[in-house]
Amino acid sequence: MDIAAYMEQLGRNAREASAKVAASSTATRNAALLAARDALDGARAALAEANARDMARGRENNLDAPLLDRLELTPARIDTMLEGLGQVAALPDPVGSITDLNTRPSGIQVGKMRVPLGVIGIIYESRPNVTVEAASLCLKSGNATILRGGSEALASNTAIAACLAEGLASAGLPTTAVQVLETPDRAAVGHLIGMPDYVDVIVPRGGKGLIERISRDARVPVIKHLDGICHVYIDEGADLDMAFNIAVNAKTHRYGTCNTMETLLVADAEAAAILPRLALAYADKGVELRGCERTRGVLTDIRAAAESDWSEEYLAPVLAIKVVDGLDEAIVHINRYSSQHTDSIVTRDHGRAMRFLREVDSSSVMINASTRFADGFEYGLGAEIGISTDKLHARGPVGLEGLTSQKYVVFGEGQIRS
Template sequence: MSISDEMLRLAQQAREASRIIATLSSGVKNALLLTMAARLEQQASQLKQANLLDLQAGRDKGMAAAMLDRLELSDKVIKSMADGLREVAALPDPVGEVTGMWLRPNGIQVGRQRIPLGVIGIIYESRPNVTADAAGLCLKSGNAVILRGGSEAIHSNRAIGEVLQTAIIESGLPAAALQVVTTSDRNAVTELLKLEEQIDLIIPRGGEGLIRFVSEHSRIPVIKHYKGVCHTYVDAGADFEMAERICLNEKVQRPGVCNALETLLVHRDAAPVFLPQIAVAMGKAGVELRGCASACQLVPSMTPATEEDWPAEYLDLILAVKVVDDFEGARDHINRYCSLHTETIVTRDYATAQRFLREINSSVVMVNASSRFSDGGQLGLGAEIGISTSKLHSFGPMGLEDLTTRKFIVLGDGQIRE
């Protein structure tokens, strides 16, 4: 069977399974997720054996230590996958929720009700735990899912998929509700992206290159998240101790994640005091600062920034720094260079904070809080399938509700249109 035929077969089976999964009660779905969690823990030895094949292949290819760490299925990671499924089971089920009803003059009642999207394709890199996380969220929201992980984790993803699929079969449900693409042939992705009649949404998770490839080749709607160029603006009169604490957390705690701080903007009136203070703190943490001309005058040890630094997502201990004249200067810089991910203001001024919330159009906008909170779990969604920096159909961290859409429901008593 050709790759094209194989992907079409998977998608058709997923479409058929999605019609059954969409009708399941919350109790059935929750019981399924709990069974899946238990099976992961019971089969931990089997999962780690499969993972060893991927780890050895990675070492043979010279994979960096950080990447090998992301690839490893340790006991801790397996427990985390199982606990994640249990957490999703405990979340409120969005399917069937009526989000509003209104009465028309002719007596009919009109409302909107949440329904699953149908079939979701998820294309991802490196972390095999995504296989379980994504499966749990998709199934809880009533969707069938097709998972295509990276070739570097093919044995791990296949093993996790088999364990989860066994739980589905044991629950009397169609195995095709969760399918893992087991070929490493890149053409499999290209063929999946053509199947707009069978797949309703594609969610890519990985580097900018993967997401751009998927977006350029897909006939199916794609949730995009190219990169996270996050800004923090320290306003005039800000609490400098608070600002230092926030900025250090944003930049240093985990510099390689998408909600880490990449550009610091400082009001001209705050810069003479705050910039030397934050430069010392960042220097102790090993952060390289790249500043505009005004910033370099105040902190001569800074490396002069170039135009390439302002849109950069470093994912490293590097921080761009710019002195701005006022709020408008900060706003205009953010709206020009941001990736619509997360922006923060540190200020004591209520009116300025409210302007920041209104006039900055990124998916998450924060006042006096670290950008590291820009995460589905931290924001109270329980878990996230990813972060969308495109405004259709979801914007920001995506939880269960974002894997549903809404249909209109109309309740009448024999009314006809005159």
């Protein structure tokens, strides 16, 4: 197989299909999503069989247990995929809205129309349900997609792709609007991220290593986050019950998510009152604490935090704690060490709350709420394709709108420039 020629053909197909998807009606795209749902529902046996082959090969290749778990397509997971397709079909269509229409002194009316980006490349690992999630969000927002899943999920993804194609065809859309790479060749990724003529944006989903490699080598814009090093700052005079609840929830609700708190900052004035109480709760949950010198003045038996702790995403029951003089030091610490994902202040002081909101340079900044809320569903986007810590285009949880762009539209009656 000539991988370069194969990828070029996929790119051409996608670009051609993208014009047709962009010009299609909301009803047509919804019909394709619902037909794909029905096709998947009718193909449960084929999906199970394909997935069993992936699982068997995975076991042969000694994939570790968490990877095998993510790879498995249980009946319940298939149900969730079907529900997801119905939910995406029910979301409002962002495409086509014209906003900010103003009449200019020349007489022309100028506005902005929301339009699809074109072709979106998705690169992800193991979980085959991402194939359905990502394809459905891209299709709903009027885009064509090229999906590259993990090679360990190839049979499952190919079976899913056949159902998506059935849905597209039954709605009269080109089946090339959603293309799943049918090769395990790793060189395919290099081609996918290096075809700016055919691909408008890449959304990588997976481990930090994958995303770093893609960001470094891509010649196409990438929507991504690398790390979730999130902070909670407990301000002087904060409601300590509220601070306790938020600090416990932000750390212990789930350990492996990118919006989990990894460093807790505490104003010096509150350290003696709140830290021992928190330490008990964390001990109860088995969370290991690593503290700065002042923290260890209060919690004498915890391990000293190293400089590297302030920039580590543990994704585990470990928490770094630093006592700071107050808001200024907290903001400086966050803007230096945060991954610009999500940071929260617990405070009663309006002025300091608003300064934190303005001055912390992260994709989500919160007052008196758990960082765990940074999520497309919790924010009301309906669904999310990922979270972006980039500053340009889409920042924070990325829903359908992040998969679109706005172009200027001008309505004239024959105006010429004088």
